[in-house]
Amino acid sequence: MNVADMDDLAARLNAAGGRAVDDPRQADLVMVNTCTVRAKAEEKAYSFFGELKHLRRADGSRPLLVGMGCVVNKQREELAKRFKHLDLWLDFSDPDGVLAALRQAFAPLSELDLDAEFTPALDTGLSPLRFVTAIRGCNHGCAYCVVPRARGPQRDVPLKRIIAEAQALERAGAPDLAVLGQNILAYGTTSGDRRRRFIELMETLLAETGFRWITYLTSLPGDLTEEICERIVAHPRITPLLHLPLQSGSDRVLADMRRGYDMNHYRRIVAYARQCRPDLYLTTDLLVGFPTETEADFRATLLAAEEIGFDDAFMFAYSERPGTPAARKYGDPLPRAEKLDRLHELIARQREWGKLRNHRFIGQRLAVIVEHVDGAVAVARTSFNKPVHLPAAGLKAGEYALTEITSAKVSSFAGNAVP
Ligand code: SF4
Helix, strand or coil: CHHHHHHHHHHHHHHCCCCCCCCHHHCCEEEEEECCCCHHHHHHHHHHHHHHHHCCCCCCCCCEEEEEEHHHHHHHHHHHHHCCCCCEEECCCCHHHHHHHHHHHCHHHHCCCCCCCCCCCCCCCCCCCCEEECEECCCCCCCCCCHHHHCCCCEECCHHHHHHHHHHHHHCCCCCEEEECCCHHHCCCCCCCCCCCHHHHHHHHHHHCCCCCEEEECCCHHHCCHHHHHHHHCCCCECCEEECCCECCCHHHHHHCCCCCCHHHHHHHHHHHHHHCCCCEEEEEEEECCCCCCHHHHHHHHHHHHHHCCCEEEEEECCCCCCCHHHHHHCCCCCHHHHHHHHHHHHHHHHHHHHHHHHHHCCCEEEEEEEEEECCEEEEEECCCCEEEEECCCCCCCCEEEEEEEEECCCCEEEEEEC
16 A cells, blocks of 8 residues: 555656655655564664754755655654654655645645646556555554554545556556555445445446556455455456455454454355366465464464465464554463464475465466566566566567566566567
């Protein structure tokens, strides 16, 4: 979401006459967007804020320094006291709000007549994936998660605007589209008649744009229905990537996490999605060391991961996030070493299972989008977002190509372009 926000913001600043520079010493405006989902990301933000203290341009002047996003939302006053050299603190990162605040604080923008309905052309080069944001914030309230507090309640972007942004991306040459929301399946529940409109959102995008590949992220398993599997997951222009965060294989821990589904639902809906979409590429998030997780619960997660068969997984050890329901109710009783032991075991096992599953692609021909060409080597990505390394001969960044996969690791493939 942060990358999508910054892409959007960069496009708007470009349209207002700005240009991105590689060296902050050449910038008039430096914006630092922050993430608080993991403690490590938060520490990185503090360290970066500290480094900005001595930033000066060639003529000795300082650029306008802006700290924004989730970390600011959590502790604006402490940050303002600790890093006095920053000029502006914004406790959000949605582009409309940031731009409005910048117009007050940054003279070059205040004089411009910005188009409120501007849809990003997004030729910013910040990210190879092309995003539109459909939902900001989240209403779900998982016990361990800071997002509802840091990013606020769910706000749906109007369908008309999403379509206009997607069409602008298409005109600008984006080869594919990713539609984003913390729980994208809940689209529609906070606007208009409050009915779920995820299917309508995706079917309108399919009808109103010509993208060959459309991806949606992220899906809360409890909201994935058979109708969505039939109408969206199975659609040939929707990519086979389904990111469906399981988090734990223990029903008791899932309930303590307030995830809103159990293992029976997860198993059943994944089986149905695979029936609708035999080439489904299933990825997940797994969180070990939740405060109420016992050794037996952790074993249940290992069993579930093996049984369900994830093609890839993002795996984390629980870290207490102040202000969350889990922090208030349970604290963080498990020793860090124990959480890390569980995490390392899970990563090792999942890597083996993922590697075996990904071997099914060896010898297959897959369409890819070429992302970079660097001398003799190109990096492309499949419709399920797996990097493929291949000889660059004749390939151009931004184009589709056909590759034959020659080897498959968990995190990337190698292949050759075929006619
Ligand atoms: S669905 Fe749960 S984990 Fe995801 S953003 Fe919302 S509260 Fe956080």
